[in-house]
Amino acid sequence: xxxxxxxxxxxxxxxxxxxxxxxxxxxxxxxxxxxxxxxxxxxxxxxxxxxxxxxxxxxxxxxxxxxxxxxxxxxxxxxxxxxxxxxxxxxxxxxxxxxxxxxxxxxxxxxxxxxxxxxxxxxxxxxxxxxxxxxxxxxxxxxxxxxxxxxxxxxxxxxxxxxxxxxxxxxxxxxxxxxxxxxxxxxxxxxxxxxxxxxxxxxxxxxxxxxxxxxxxxxxxxxxxxxxxxxxxxxxxxxxxxxxxxxxxxxxxxxxxxxxxxxxxxxxxxxxxxxxxxxxxxxxxxxxxxxxxxxxxxxxxxxxxxxxxxxxxxxxxxxxxxxxxxxxxxxxxxxxxxxxxxxxxxxxxxxxxxxxxxxxxxxxxxxxxxxxxxxxxxxxxxxxxxxxxxxxxxxxxxxxxxxxxxxxxxxxxxxxxxxxxxxxxxxxxxxxxxxxxxxxxxxxxxxxxxxxxxxxxxxxxxxxxxxxxxxxxxxxxxxxxxxxxxxxxxxxxxxxxxxxxxxxxxxxxxxxxxxxxxxxxxxxxxxxxxxxxxxxxxxxxxxxxxxxxxxxxxxxxxxxxxxxxxxxxxxxxxxxxxxxxxxxxxxxxxxxxxxxxxxxxxxxxxxxxxxxxxxxxxxxxxx
Amino acid sequence: xxxxxxxxxxxxxxxxxxxxxxxxxxxxxxxxxxxxxxxxxxxxxxxxxxxxxxxxxxxxxxxxxxxxxxxxxxxxxxxxxxxxxxxxxxxxxxxxxxxxxxxxxxxxxxxxxxxxxxxxx
Numbered sequence: 250x251x252x253x254x255x256x257x258x259x260x261x262x263x264x265x266x267x268x269x270x271x272x273x274x275x276x277x278x279x280x281x282x283x284x285x286x287x288x289x290x291x292x293x294x295x296x297x298x299x300x301x302x303x304x305x306x307x308x309x310x311x312x313x314x315x316x317x318x319x320x321x322x323x324x325x326x327x328x329x330x331x332x333x334x335x336x337x338x339x340x341x342x343x344x345x346x347x348x349x350x351x352x353x354x355x356x357x358x359x360x361x362x363x364x365x366x367x368x369x370x371x372x373x374x375x376x377x378x379x380x381x382x383x384x385x386x387x388x389x390x391x392x393x394x395x396x397x398x399x400x401x402x403x404x405x406x407x408x409x410x411x412x413x414x415x416x417x418x419x420x421x422x423x424x425x426x427x428x429x430x431x432x433x434x435x436x437x438x439x440x441x442x443x444x445x446x447x448x449x450x451x452x453x454x455x456x457x458x459x460x461x462x463x464x465x466x467x468x469x470x471x472x473x474x475x476x477x478x479x480x481x482x483x484x485x486x487x488x489x490x491x492x493x494x495x496x497x498x499x500x501x502x503x504x505x506x507x508x509x510x511x512x513x514x515x516x517x518x519x520x521x522x523x524x525x526x527x528x529x530x531x532x533x534x535x536x537x538x539x540x541x542x543x544x545x546x547x548x549x550x551x552x553x554x555x556x557x558x559x560x561x562x563x564x565x566x567x568x569x570x571x572x573x574x575x576x577x578x579x580x581x582x583x584x585x586x587x588x589x590x591x592x593x594x595x596x597x598x599x600x601x602x603x604x605x606x607x608x609x610x611x612x613x614x615x616x617x618x619x620x621x622x623x624x625x626x627x628x629x630x631x632x633x634x635x636x637x638x639x640x641x642x643x644x645x646x647x648x649x650x651x652x653x654x655x656x657x658x659x660x661x662x663x664x665x666x667x668x669x670x671x672x673x674x675x676x677x678x679x680x681x682x683x684x685x686x687x688x689x690x691x692x693x694x695x696x697x698x699x700x701x702x703x704x705x706x707x708x709x710x711x712x713x714x715x716x717x718x719x720x721x722x723x724x725x726x727x728x729x730x731x732x733x734x735x736x737x738x739x740x741x742x743x744x745x746x747x748x749x750x751x752x753x754x755x756x757x758x759x760x761x762x763x764x765x766x767x768x769x770x771x772x773x774x775x776x777x778x779x780x781x782x783x784x785x786x787x788x789x790x791x792x793x794x795x796x797x798x799x800x801x802x803x804x805x806x807x808x809x810x811x812x813x814x815x816x817x818x819x820x821x822x823x824x825x826x827x828x829x830x831x832x833x834x835x836x837x838x839x840x841x842x843x844x845x846x847x848x849x850x851x852x853x854x855x856x857x858x859x860x861x862x863x864x865x866x867x868x869x870x871x872x
Numbered sequence: 873x874x875x876x877x878x879x880x881x882x883x884x885x886x887x888x889x890x891x892x893x894x895x896x897x898x899x900x901x902x903x904x905x906x907x908x909x910x911x912x913x914x915x916x917x918x919x920x921x922x923x924x925x926x927x928x929x930x931x932x933x934x935x936x937x938x939x940x941x942x943x944x945x946x947x948x949x950x951x952x953x954x955x956x957x958x959x960x961x962x963x964x965x966x967x968x969x970x971x972x973x974x975x976x977x978x979x980x981x982x983x984x985x986x987x988x989x990x991x992x993x
Contacts (some may be wrong), residue, residue: 588920655955658953666982
């Protein structure tokens with residue numbers, strides 16, 4: 250994998266994971282914070298509701314005491330008892346009627362002003378003396394014996410002047426609603442309590458108090474019946490009747506949740522202390538619910554404030570998640586871009602260096618020219634040092650080979666020169682046949698040495714790719730004819746039949762000397778390997794874009810498995826052949842180098858015992 | 873034709889003398905210093921100059937002739953076994969050394985080349 254890719258992946262994972270962790274922590278902390286704030290708000294709401302319920306009761310107490318403060322009421326009951334027929338038919342005296350009208354008016358006014366359901370003045374016998382229901386003066390009646398002996402009735406007389414008794418809610422016989430009833434006695438100057446004033450406030454009034462924005466508030470009695478539910482969802486009995494018991498009307502909290510945690514929580518509420526807020530949680534349908542509950546001072550009722558976690562968090566968390574998501578998105582894109590730039594800044598110089606190195610020409614290693622002042626400079630330096638070393642090695646090789654060839658050629662000069670001079674009658678006079686034979690042997694071996702030296706030099710040049718080609722136009726047929734004539738005398742010793750089957754007049758642009766060198770080499774190889782009276786054929790054919798040359802012999806042939814190695818340096822088929830046909834072992838390697846250098850191909854087709862054909866192609870024009 | 877052959881190898885100068893003296897007037901010398909002196913003092917139609925000689929090389933001879941302004945007046949053919957680089961050949965040709973016979977040489981070739989360099993009379 251590329252470095253840039255690795256960097257990208259590494260840093261992307263790093264950045265995305267760190268952003269993820271930070272976001273997780275942020276959301277977690279935010280959640281904690283919001284939850285705490287939510288619980289605080291719940292506590293505050295519970296406190297507020299408690300105060301408001303308390304205020305409601307206190308207001309009612311104040312109203313009733315205020316109503317009783319009217320002296321007309323005391324005056325009315327101070328009138329002689331005889332004046333009033335306490336039984337069945339009440340016969341008011343004129344004064345009493347007058348006062349009753351005053352009382353009715355006062356109480357009606359009072360009721361209207363304070364918006365009270367029912368207000369009623371009742372004497373010790375259970376006889377009503379004034380009754381106002383929903384802003385209307387109603388006819389007075391006597392309480393039923395049930396009511397007369399109810400604890401409420403008794404309690405109402407037991408409390409002192411200025412005190413108010415609040416009865417446990419019941420169904421009002423007049424309004425047929427569940428009500429709170431407040432009562433306080435009329436106390437005369439002699440301390441007697443001839444009557445009490447009573448009024449009712451419907452339970453429903455409390456619903457306004459327990460209204461909250463989030464979550465749900467219940468007021469539950471000690472038996473687990475829901476007296477009030479802010480959402481009014483707890484099922485209760487649809488019919489209301491006088492004397493109905495709470496258990497017969499109110500629903501239970503079991504309908505809210507039947508989870509074990511919730512039931513345990515309800516059990517705990519019973520043990521709580523009045524006025525103290527308790528925080529608890531439970532799970533319902535997998536969601537966390539926060540609960541703050543408190544025992545109310547009245548009737549041991551318990552106020553329960555229940556808010557699901559999602560409501561505590563509310564829209565805030567969605568907003569936060571959204572903004573964090575957006576931030577993550579922007580940061581991720583931004584950082585990946587930054588990483589891209591960064592990785593490019595690291596890998597670009599590497600890519601540039603590799604590009605520069607690829608451009609290097611192996612035959613002419615030039616120093617890299619990359620201007621930089623970072624790590625790239627030191628790599629460039631190292632490569633340049635290496636190039637220096639390679640160049641100096643190449644120089645040494647070239648110097649060595651030129652020195653060697655010079656040293657070899659120098660002694661060859663007089664050997665060849667003197668031998669040829671000896672054979673020249675004009676220069677040295679006549680020799681006998683034995684002498685001529687000896688000098689010929691010296692000369693032919695000296696020639697072989699000269700060829701070998703030439704081969705080594707060529708191989709060296711091909712190796713260093715320093716061979717220069719001289720491209721000129723020439724006629725292929727001319728070259729082949731001249732070559733044929735030059736080679737003809739070499740065939741005499743083995744009496745070889747040598748033919749040139751070239752019949753094209755194509756003019757090509759290539760290096761004639763080098764092509765001749767290749768053909769020469771192939772023909773001399775063939776001479777080495779054909780038997781006495783053998784055959785050698787050479788030809789050039791027009792092959793479209795290039796010329797196909799071949800040299801064919803009927804020599805010993807080359808085994809299939811040896812053919813592939815034939816064009817390698819210093820490769821000879823076997824040691825016995827080497828002895829018999831002493832070559833430099835460089836000839837075909839040089840041929841291959843030259844042919845390929847000129848843009849052609851070289852190959853051999855051969856069958857053991859039947860002969861070999863060496864082929865090569867040369868492009869007519871080198872692009 | 874008056875030919876001066878300068879080569880530190882006596883076998884080579886002897887050979888050149890033997891071969892060329894059939895048709896030409898040949899003088900041989902075996903070191904560069906003497907060769908230079910003889911070029912300056914004498915009057916040669918052709919100088920065969922070896923390059924790789926101890927102490928005073930063929931290059932030194934060419935350099936000295938150039939300094940004395942004699943290089944353009946003297947026909948010189950290098951007679952060398954050195955494989956020169958393209959730039960060296962270019963350099964020598966620019967300075968007026970236009971001929972080069974490579975060692976080892978066939979005597980037929982040598983005779984042909986020397987005759988080819990003969991001034992028309």
